[in-house]
Amino acid sequence: xxxxxxxxxxxxxxxxxxxxxxxxxxxxxxxxxxxxxxxxxxxxxxxxxxxxxxxxxxxxxxxxxxxxxxxxxxxxxxxxxxxxxxxxx
Numbered sequence: 001x002x003x004x005x006x007x008x009x010x011x012x013x014x015x016x017x018x019x020x021x022x023x024x025x026x027x028x029x030x031x032x033x034x035x036x037x038x039x040x041x042x043x044x045x046x047x048x049x050x051x052x053x054x055x056x057x058x059x060x061x062x063x064x065x066x067x068x069x070x071x072x073x074x075x076x077x078x079x080x081x082x083x084x085x086x087x088x089x
């Protein structure tokens with residue numbers, strides 16, 4: 001009888017662990033979805049500001065290219081134009 005009792009305790013413990021990990025994964029998946037929504041909103045806002053600057057005659061791409069040239073002075077660029085735009089912004 002004690003062997004059965006120990007086996008049941010081990011199974012309950014394993015079942016509890018499985019439930020805990022499944023619950024954690026479920027919660028983390030929902031958190032990731034919310035994080036992606038936040039990233040999308042931030043990206044939309046950035047695009048709106050870039051468009052507004054473009055409408056005002058500011059060419060961020062040209063500024064990024066110029067920044068690459070002046071920063072590297074003869075060295076090959078390590079980052080692309082998009083990376084430089086991110087730094088400029």
